[in-house]
Amino acid sequence: MQALQSVNEFVIKFANVNGTGSASANNLFAKAIFRMGLPVCPKNIFPSNIQGLPTWYEVRVSERGYLGRRGGVDIMLSVNPQSMPQDIQEVEPGGYFIYDNTKPLDLRLIRSDVNIFGIPLTRMCNEEYEDPRQRQLFRNVIYVGALAALLDMDFAVLTGLVEDQFKGKDKLILPNIHALELGYQYAQKHFECPIGIRVRTADKVGDNILLDGNTALGLGAIYGGATVAAWYPITPSTSVVDAFDRYAKRLRIDPGTGRKNYAILQAEDELAAIGMVVGASWNGARAFTATSGPGLSLMSEFLGLAYFAEIPTVLFDVQRAGPSTGMPTRTQQSDVLSAAYASHGDTKQVLLFPSTPKECFDFGALSFDLAERLQTPIILMTDLDLGMNDNMSPPLTWDDTRRYDRGKVLNAEQLEEMERYGRYLDVDGDGICYRTIPGTHPQKGAFFTRGTSRDEYAVYTEKGEEYEKNMHRLMAKWETIKEWVPRPLETTSEQPTDTAILFFGTSEESSMEARDYLAEDGVPLNAMRVRAFPFNDEVESFLARHERVFIIEQNRDAQLRTLLMAEFELGPDKLKSVLCFDGNPISARNIRKQILQQMPGYNVTPLRRERLVAGAENRS
Amino acid sequence: MSYQLPKFRHPDLPVNALGYTRAEYEGAISTLCAGCGHDSISGAIVRACHELALEPHKIAKLSGIGCSSKAPTYFLGKSHGFNSVHGRMPSVVSGANMANRDLLYLGVSGDGDTASIGMGQFAHAVRRNLNMVYIVMNNGCYGLTKGQDSATADAGSASKKGDPNPFSAIDLPGLALQLGATFVARSFSGDKGQLVPLIKAAISHRGFALIDVISPCVTFNNNPGSTKSYDFVREHAEATGTVDFVPMREEITASYAAGRTQDVTLHDGSVLHLEKLAPDLDPFDRVSAMVALQNHTALGQILTGLIYMDKDSRDLHDVMETSRRPLNSLVEEDLCPGDKVLANINASLR
Numbered sequence: 001m002q003a004l005q006s007v008n009e010f011v012i013k014f015a016n017v018n019g020t021g022s023a024s025a026n027n028l029f030a031k032a033i034f035r036m037g038l039p040v041c042p043k044n045i046f047p048s049n050i051q052g053l054p055t056w057y058e059v060r061v062s063e064r065g066y067l068g069r070r071g072g073v074d075i076m077l078s079v080n081p082q083s084m085p086q087d088i089q090e091v092e093p094g095g096y097f098i099y100d101n102t103k104p105l106d107l108r109l110i111r112s113d114v115n116i117f118g119i120p121l122t123r124m125c126n127e128e129y130e131d132p133r134q135r136q137l138f139r140n141v142i143y144v145g146a147l148a149a150l151l152d153m154d155f156a157v158l159t160g161l162v163e164d165q166f167k168g169k170d171k172l173i174l175p176n177i178h179a180l181e182l183g184y185q186y187a188q189k190h191f192e193c194p195i196g197i198r199v200r201t202a203d204k205v206g207d208n209i210l211l212d213g214n215t216a217l218g219l220g221a222i223y224g225g226a227t228v229a230a231w232y233p234i235t236p237s238t239s240v241v242d243a244f245d246r247y248a249k250r251l252r253i254d255p256g257t258g259r260k261n262y263a264i265l266q267a268e269d270e271l272a273a274i275g276m277v278v279g280a281s282w283n284g285a286r287a288f289t290a291t292s293g294p295g296l297s298l299m300s301e302f303l304g305l306a307y308f309a310e311i312p313t314v315l316f317d318v319q320r321a322g323p324s325t326g327m328p329t330r331t332q333q334s335d336v337l338s339a340a341y342a343s344h345g346d347t348k349q350v351l352l353f354p355s356t357p358k359e360c361f362d363f364g365a366l367s368f369d370l371a372e373r374l375q376t377p378i379i380l381m382t383d384l385d386l387g388m389n390d391n392m393s394p395p396l397t398w399d400d401t402r403r404y405d406r407g408k409v410l411n412a413e414q415l416e417e418m419e420r421y422g423r424y425l426d427v428d429g430d431g432i433c434y435r436t437i438p439g440t441h442p443q444k445g446a447f448f449t450r451g452t453s454r455d456e457y458a459v460y461t462e463k464g465e466e467y468e469k470n471m472h473r474l475m476a477k478w479e480t481i482k483e484w485v486p487r488p489l490e491t492t493s494e495q496p497t498d499t500a501i502l503f504f505g506t507s508e509e510s511s512m513e514a515r516d517y518l519a520e521d522g523v524p525l526n527a528m529r530v531r532a533f534p535f536n537d538e539v540e541s542f543l544a545r546h547e548r549v550f551i552i553e554q555n556r557d558a559q560l561r562t563l564l565m566a567e568f569e570l571g572p573d574k575l576k577s578v579l580c581f582d583g584n585p586i587s588a589r590n591i592r593k594q595i596l597q598q599m600p601g602y603n604v605t606p607l608r609r610e611r612l613v614a615g616a617e618n619r620s
Numbered sequence: 621m622s623y624q625l626p627k628f629r630h631p632d633l634p635v636n637a638l639g640y641t642r643a644e645y646e647g648a649i650s651t652l653c654a655g656c657g658h659d660s661i662s663g664a665i666v667r668a669c670h671e672l673a674l675e676p677h678k679i680a681k682l683s684g685i686g687c688s689s690k691a692p693t694y695f696l697g698k699s700h701g702f703n704s705v706h707g708r709m710p711s712v713v714s715g716a717n718m719a720n721r722d723l724l725y726l727g728v729s730g731d732g733d734t735a736s737i738g739m740g741q742f743a744h745a746v747r748r749n750l751n752m753v754y755i756v757m758n759n760g761c762y763g764l765t766k767g768q769d770s771a772t773a774d775a776g777s778a779s780k781k782g783d784p785n786p787f788s789a790i791d792l793p794g795l796a797l798q799l800g801a802t803f804v805a806r807s808f809s810g811d812k813g814q815l816v817p818l819i820k821a822a823i824s825h826r827g828f829a830l831i832d833v834i835s836p837c838v839t840f841n842n843n844p845g846s847t848k849s850y851d852f853v854r855e856h857a858e859a860t861g862t863v864d865f866v867p868m869r870e871e872i873t874a875s876y877a878a879g880r881t882q883d884v885t886l887h888d889g890s891v892l893h894l895e896k897l898a899p900d901l902d903p904f905d906r907v908s909a910m911v912a913l914q915n916h917t918a919l920g921q922i923l924t925g926l927i928y929m930d931k932d933s934r935d936l937h938d939v940m941e942t943s944r945r946p947l948n949s950l951v952e953e954d955l956c957p958g959d960k961v962l963a964n965i966n967a968s969l970r
Contacts, residue, residue: 275711285719
């Protein structure tokens with residue numbers, strides 16, 4: 001039988017039962033690879049459950065630096081009998097299946113094209129440990145030890161990590177190292193180590209860090225000067241506020257008084273959470289909330305108020321698979337349209353699309369500057385994949401000379417010199433007016449903030465022409481906003497081409513990897529990563545310059561494509577869709593396949609469209 | 621109804637400690653129906669703030685949606701106002717209060733805004749003991765949409781449309797007591813003598829202060845058969861006692877009859893002088909207050925006045941141990957830990 005051979009390029013997947021402590025052992029494995037100087041991308045695929053259901057952890061190891069999902073599994077490590085039939089099917093021909101053979105493998109599952117390794121993990125634990133919890137926990141550590149032997153990993157890196165991890169709880173160090181050794185020795189004794197896939201120490205990670213996007217966002221809020229966080233718990237956004245809380249306790253305690261230079265309110269629901277953010281921002285504090293799809297739906301009324309009354313508002317949307325409760329622990333980029341046009345009436349909301357933890361940090365902090373500068377909600381769109389998985393990222397940096405951009409806020413002296421203050425008076429001609437913070441001046445600057453129509457002096461009016469004037473000004477402001485939001489990033493093909501890919505957020509890594517494959521296939525592609533809505537002019541000219549643009553995104557309805565067509569009044573012929581919405585991050589192989597299928601000459605009509613046409617005929 | 625507020629003021633109008641006349645505390649001319657109870661409440665707010673010599677720009681007035689929520693336009697024209705979305709004023713005040721603990725937050729709401737669409741937010745603002753005055757202009761009906769029954773309409777009460785309300789009423793003071801409110805009062809828009817000192821006491825109270833003010837809707841709910849009409853409320857109101865509010869800077873000059881009286885010093889040094897009429901009520905005992913409310917309801921009476929007050933109330937900032945400096949006044953030096961800290965964080969992530 002053929003066995004896959006590879007050094008430093010492979011995908012390994014762990015199949016576990018959730019609630020058994022597997023996450024920290026799997027994380028130990030991924031971090032060891034990272035410390036061996038190899039780019040690594042772990043992805044946690046977990047159920048909406050606390051204990052007892054299947055959970056997976058997929059690790060991409062790539063010396064070449066590909067950090068997205070590749071597709072396919074080279075090594076499957078399965079310790080969950082519940083998912084074994086499915087797990088073994090996923091292995092690539094020539095791949096490896098490592099499993100707990102305390103109970104023998106069902107003969108019907110055996111594949112002749114897969115290398116199978118059995119390690120009696122449960123039996124080893126039962127012999128070694130008395131305590132049931134230890135039996136469960138160390139089982140995971142033992143298989144990491146076995147992998148070290150099978151893949152020829154640097155064992156010292158693993159022991160070093162254990163020592164770091166349990167610093168302060170030193171009596172846990174030796175038992176963990178012992179468990180690693182148990183696995184290592186077993187593999188050495190029973191198998192020919194290493195196998196065809198192995199890891200060799202390299203120097204490919206530079207000064208990168210391994211960090212999840214949600215923690216980066218929480219830190220971004222700390223550095224961006226947020227003082228009020230209001231939220232309602234919802235997966236996968238909860239860890240944003242957890243991180244803010246954790247770092248605030250360390251970094252935001254007033255040294256003189258010991259009191260907190262921040263306030264975190266766990267609201268009764270998402271409506272209240274965004275209401276608190278609007279109230280705090282109206283009153284001059286930097287405030288944010290974090291949520292996911294269902295929360296975004298609930299927040300939409302307040303988002304309309306904040307858009308219309310022009311109140312700085314920061315919202316981090318960590319997207320998950322919808323609609324409704326959908327798949328709460330799986331990833332998608334499917335809130336694009338509902339966020340872009342959130343709330344009733346004519347509204348347009350500013351969206352930011354980070355794609356790395358560093359960008360989560362940078363855009364997270366930037367959100368507060370933009371919200372105050374532009375006096376409108378800033379919705380930062382990340383997703384479960386970026387938010388909850390460790391991602392390799394450039395280190396976080398902060399320019400200590402940077403000052404917060406508080407935007408157009410009048411102080412008491414400026415108000416004093418004013419004849420008459422008009423909250424919605426477009427003095428500068430950029431659509432952005434001057435605001436005042438309550439309590440600034442005894443006689444001047446007070447006005448009534450409202451979601452009803454009003455004139456330039458914030459006085460209630462139902463005059464159609466006043467209302468229309470204000471709505472036009474908001475569109476003028478929209479044009480100004482294009483100059484302030486992050487610009488797209490472009491990559492030009494070495495070979496001239498009229499075909500391009502366009503993507504955002506977490507589709508980046510897989511898209512760029514697919515682009516390399518497609519270049520080898522003879523399909524050179526220019527690429528653009530969109531980083532904000534409204535789309536800057538560069539996006540428009542990029543689309544204009546190409547004959548055919550594949551819009552790659554992780555939802556069913558091609559939401560970014562719809563947004564591009566609507567905003568640029570483009571026809572559907574030019575913009576093609578590459579989609580993935582099964583809840584897993586999109587893979588490079590999947591993108592390559594979908595693009596090839598739609599290239600002229602391949603002559604394959606997408607199935608989806610055929611069905612739709614057939615359906616229409618049936619109805620007529 | 622007049623269309624313009626006269627600019628003329630008598631030159632000898634009394635000024636308060638800040639040198640302001642009452643006009644400094646007035647707002648735009650009301651567009652509510654002539655005789656609306658809400659306008660009397662606005663007047664009581666103006667009087668209370670003027671007499672307490674509060675700086676108008678240090679007050680924030682916030683509301684939801686409805687006739688009641690329009691009212692903040694008609695008082696305190698020099699204060700910032702926020703007419704938010706229906707039933708969500710408490711969350712906006714919560715955020716605003718977190719941002720700046722030094723302002724006075726005056727929330728104005730209605731019975732629909734509080735007891736129906738905003739019930740959840742009301743309940744949670746109460747239990748967090750958010751430092752604010754929460755005035756419900758309670759008329760038992762939806763005025764702006766032409767008189768539908770609201771959740772505070774008593775069972776059997778009929779509005780102008782004539783159909784008796786079949787559902788039981790939500791009693792906001794009773795609910796607030798159960799939720800842990802630290803200041804609960806009820807009053808009547810037609811009784812400024814009672815309402816003004818109650819508003820003053822609520823302002824001085826540190827924590828959530830509810831005043832449920834029955835405020836008849838002259839257009840849709842002031843007819844015979846309604847339990848929220850002027851006549852019905854006048855006939856059935858039973859005061860817990862009289863309340864006199866003496867601000868910190870003033871001496872107590874009035875002489876009170878000996879007997880069932882009690883002076884209470886509030887956290888800001890003001891004194892509340894209570895003369896009790898209801899013998900069954902101890903307004904500093906939550907259980908007593910709940911019992912008294914239930915007893916009066918059973919007798920078909922409307923208990924008004926100060927119903928309950930926690931003298932040792934700790935507001936949300938106390939509980940959360942937030943900075944004594946308003947959070948909105950903090951700057952980069954207070955907030956941003958700098959690049960060096962970030963370098964350490966990076967190092968821990970390798």
